[in-house]
Structure formats: C-alpha cells, structure tokens
Amino acid sequence: MQVRTIQYKEIVDQVASMCQEANFELGQDVVAAFQSALKTETSATGKDILEQLILNADIAKSERVPMCQDTGVSVFIVEVGQDCHIQGGSVYDAINEGVKKGYEEGYLRHSIVDHPITREKSKGYNTPSIIHIEMIPGDELVIHMSAKGGGSENMSALKMLKPSDGLEGIKSFILDTVAKAGPNACPPLVVGVGIGGNFERCAYLAKKSLFRHIGHRSELPEIAALENELMEKINQLGIGPQGMGGNTTALDVKIEIEPCHIAALPVAVNLNCHASRHKELRI
Amino acid sequence: MTARQITNPISEETLLELKAGDRVLLSGTIYTARDAAHKRMFEALQNGEQLPFDIAGQTIYYVGPTPAKPNQVIGSAGPTTSGRMDKYTPALLDKGLKGMVGKGYRSPEVIESMKKNKAVYFAAIGGSGALIARSIKSMEVIAYADLGPEAIHKLTVQNFPAVVIIDSEGNDWYQIGKQQFQEEGPV
Ligand code: SF4
Numbered sequence: 003m004q005v006r007t008i009q010y011k012e013i014v015d016q017v018a019s020m021c022q023e024a025n026f027e028l029g030q031d032v033v034a035a036f037q038s039a040l041k042t043e044t045s046a047t048g049k050d051i052l053e054q055l056i057l058n059a060d061i062a063k064s065e066r067v068p069m070c071q072d073t074g075v076s077v078f079i080v081e082v083g084q085d086c087h088i089q090g091g092s093v094y095d096a097i098n099e100g101v102k103k104g105y106e107e108g109y110l111r112h113s114i115v116d117h118p119i120t121r122e123k124s125k126g127y128n129t130p131s132i133i134h135i136e137m138i139p140g141d142e143l144v145i146h147m148s149a150k151g152g153g154s155e156n157m158s159a160l161k162m163l164k165p166s167d168g169l170e171g172i173k174s175f176i177l178d179t180v181a182k183a184g185p186n187a188c189p190p191l192v193v194g195v196g197i198g199g200n201f202e203r204c205a206y207l208a209k210k211s212l213f214r215h216i217g218h219r220s221e222l223p224e225i226a227a228l229e230n231e232l233m234e235k236i237n238q239l240g241i242g243p244q245g246m247g248g249n250t251t252a253l254d255v256k257i258e259i260e261p262c263h264i265a266a267l268p269v270a271v272n273l274n275c276h277a278s279r280h281k282e283l284r285i
Numbered sequence: 286m287t288a289r290q291i292t293n294p295i296s297e298e299t300l301l302e303l304k305a306g307d308r309v310l311l312s313g314t315i316y317t318a319r320d321a322a323h324k325r326m327f328e329a330l331q332n333g334e335q336l337p338f339d340i341a342g343q344t345i346y347y348v349g350p351t352p353a354k355p356n357q358v359i360g361s362a363g364p365t366t367s368g369r370m371d372k373y374t375p376a377l378l379d380k381g382l383k384g385m386v387g388k389g390y391r392s393p394e395v396i397e398s399m400k401k402n403k404a405v406y407f408a409a410i411g412g413s414g415a416l417i418a419r420s421i422k423s424m425e426v427i428a429y430a431d432l433g434p435e436a437i438h439k440l441t442v443q444n445f446p447a448v449v450i451i452d453s454e455g456n457d458w459y460q461i462g463k464q465q466f467q468e469e470g471p472v
Contacts, residue, residue, distance in 0.1 A: 065415065071351045109351055153366050185388060186389035244388070246448060
C-alpha cells in the first residue's frame with residue numbers, strides 16, 4: 003500500500019489563503035440566494051437591506067476586505083485520508099498556523115480569548131481554531147473551513163427532547179429558536195439542524211449541515227421535505243432581513259440526522275447569519 | 286420612503302421627531318464603544334469618577350472593526366449585538382447619552398430608560414461592514430487606548446445608513462415590522 007506524503011508547510015499556506023478568501027468572497031450560492039430573495043421579498047426595507055448586502059459582497063470581493071468585521075472563529079472539518087501522512091508536524095498545528103498567518107496578514111480581526119472566564123485575549127492571532135477530524139478511506143486531505151460569526155452562534159440552541167415530543171416537538175423547537183434569535187443573528191439566516199446522535203453529536207451534525215451549499219437538499223426524501231416545510235414556516239414568521247420585517251428570514255434550512263438511544267431525541271439548531279462563509283480545499 | 290439626513294450630535298428637536306421604522310443617514314461625529322469600554326465607563330460611574338468624554342447629547346456606535354489596511358481609515362466596521370451593552374446602558378443614558386447604533390434587541394430596562402431620557406436606538410445592517418466603512422471619514426482614539434481596537438474612538442461619518450428601531454417613546458420596530466409580515470398559520 004502506498005502512503006502519500008503531504009508537507010506541513012503546504013497545509014499552512016493553503017489554509018492561510020482559504021481563510022482570506024472565505025472572508026473576502028461570499029460564495030456564489032449565497033449571492034444567488036440574495037438575488038432570488040430580492041424578487042420575492044415584499045418589504046421595502048427588506049429589499050433595501052438585501053440590495054445593500056449584495057453591494058457589500060461586491061465591495062468586499064473587489065477591494066479584498068472582509069465582508070463583515072466579525073471575521074469569526076475558524077471552524078474546520080478535516081477529512082484525513084487514512085493513507086496520507088503529514089510530514090513536518092501535526093495537522094492541528096498546521097491549520098492553526100495557517101489561520102494565524104491568514105488572519106494577521108489579511109487584516110482580519112483577532113476575535114479569540116484564551117480564557118472564557120477571565121476573558122484574557124489569546125496570544126495566537128485568532129487561534130486556536132475549532133478543528134474536527136474525520137478519517138476517510140484513500141490518501142486525500144479535504145479541508146472544509148467556515149468563518150463563524152459570534153452573533154448567530156450566540157443565538158443557537160440545543161435541547162434534549164423526549165421521543166414522545168416527536169416531529170411536532172422538533173419543528174416547534176426549531177421555529178422557536180429562530181423566532182427568539184430575531185435580529186440578533188443577522189437574518190436572513192442559514193439554519194442548520196442536527197437530530198439524533200447524542201448531546202455533543204447533534205450539535206456537531208447541526209454545524210456540519212451548514213457546510214452544505216445553499217439549495218442542496220438532503221438525500222433522504224422525508225428529511226428533504228422537512229427542510230422545505232421548515233423553510234416555508236420560518237419565512238412566515240415575519241422577521242425578515244435584519245429582523246426589520248419581511249418574508250426573507252431564512253435563505254435555507256439544512257438537516258442532518260443520525261441514529262440515537264431508544265430514550266432520546268436530541269435536537270440542535272445552529273444558526274448561521276447571511277455572512278455564510280465557507281470554503282473547501284483538497285490536497 | 287427616502288432616508289432622512291441627520292446631523293450628529295442630534296438636536297433635541299430631531300430626536301423627538303424620529304419614529305421607529307424611519308430610515309436615516311447619519312453625518313457628523315459619533316463615538317465607538319463596545320463591551321470592554323462600556324464595562325470601564327460603567328465602573329467609573331459607580332466609583333463616582335468622570336467619564337473619559339462628555340457623552341451628553343452624543344451617539345455611541347457599538348463596533349469592533351477589523352484592522353485598517355495601510356490605505357484605509359478603518360477596516361470593515363459593521364454593528365455588533367447591542368444586547369451585550371444593556372447592563373451598562375441605563376447609567377449612560379442617565380448621563381445624557383442620546384443615540385445608540387448597533388443591531389438586535391434591547392432589554393426592557395434599556396427601553397424604559399430611553400423613554401425616560403428621550404433617547405433613540407438605531408440599527409445598522411449587521412454584516413455589511415465593508416459597505417459601512419465607506420461612510421466613515423476619520424477615526425481617532427480619544428480614551429482607553431490600552432484597549433486597542435476596543436478603545437473609544439471618535440468617528441466622523443457621512444451618510445451612514447441606519448434605521449430607527451426604538452424611538453424616544455419606546456416604539457420598537459423589531460416588533461412592529463415583524464407583525465406586519467407575520468403570516469397566520471399553524472406553527
Ligand atoms: S452575525 Fe454574522 S453577519 Fe452578523 S455581525 Fe456576526 S458575523 Fe457579521
């Protein structure tokens with residue numbers, strides 16, 4: 003069996019540039035979602051906001067400046083092929099070094115405190131990052147990165163429902179979370195939902211769902227139908243762009259499910275603001 | 286509806302005329318402060334000390350910009366979530382603060398204090414920091430320099446876009462706006 007070697011330095015450089023790209027250039031899927039919302043939004047203020055968001059994305063891209071001043075916590079899902087070997091250091095160190103370099107050189111904001119209670123600022127510029135590793139067959143290294151803002155993360159929620167709460171319980175928890183978040187999470191939102199697994203797994207599933215492109219539906223027909231239904235219900239809440247009223251509250255809803263214990267029904271709702279910054283890279 | 290031009294500091298007459306839902310363009314002088322600067326100002330007041338600048342009649346913008354590139358006045362500079370400042374805000378309103386710019390809900394205590402002190406809360410568009418930066422013409426540190434990006438800065442702005450969310454009578458556009466577009470239906 004052949005083992006492929008990937009150099010530490012290559013990961014550092016590629017991660018540094020992906021952090022900058024994520025913050026400067028909003029994905030085409032998000033821009034397209036703004037444009038289609040502009041056609042259906044009925045609130046004048048809502049339309050105005052969507053237009054400003056499109057203009058903002060244009061400025062960020064052409065001037066290479068961050069679209070939002072909260073350049074976020076860098077969250078990574080890294081798929082490591084079991085036949086690949088990283089030479090020169092650990093994958094964690096390589097990613098953190100890449101983030102530090104990308105953020106510092108790109109004039110992105112350092113938004114990490116080392117101690118959650120004393121609030122002492124971290125010494126590594128915007129690091130440590132949050133890094134999830136998944137092992138996959140093959141010899142590729144696939145890095146998914148998200149610059150996750152604090153405003154929408156703060157309005158996310160997790161609840162251990164009872165199996166008897168059922169589908170209705172799940173829907174009302176999701177709608178309630180979006181309603182409570184209102185303007186604070188910077189709508190229009192991408193709503194990520196994890197159902198099943200256990201306490202920490204459902205939160206991870208919710209986060210992972212946000213890495214899917216806007217418009218991408220679950221492969222499970224009943225889950226795809228639920229995504230569509232929730233999308234419609236969320237957009238009837240009236241919250242609208244920036245919470246100022248309108249029918250564009252969500253750009254998309256994503257749901258991931260997993261098996262769970264006979265006594266459990268864990269549900270996590272991870273909100274992402276319209277600055278849904280995701281990038282992917284294969285080495 | 287076109288946006289109304291407002292000069293900062295805002296005259297008392299204009300303040301009273303502003304209504305929840307009004308679109309405005311702010312020009313003139315405003316000050317930045319977020320979590321750390323608010324905590325310090327609050328503690329100064331509790332200790333009977335002076336505030337580092339006279340906030341009477343002034344407007345504070347809740348912002349923590351990205352570092353400016355060499356050719357820029359300021360980096361991206363959109364609003365941060367105002368609710369984190371709620372605990373400290375009534376004390377500042379009692380000292381004469383008249384305007385706040387941020388994003389998101391305010392607490393009932395802040396709204397009550399705004400009614401009592403006749404102040405206005407504006408929201409800027411969260412996540413449009415690259416666009417907002419264009420309306421910021423100058424920036425200067427005036428207090429708490431050791432806080433770095435969280436220091437209090439004096440900004441000169443021109444046509445800074447915002448919406449009146451809570452007016453001096455306590456009307457809240459987040460509630461009114463939402464109700465207008467809420468569709469009945471089983472939730
Ligand atoms: S919630 Fe998102 S768009 Fe809003 S300020 Fe934070 S990162 Fe920016």
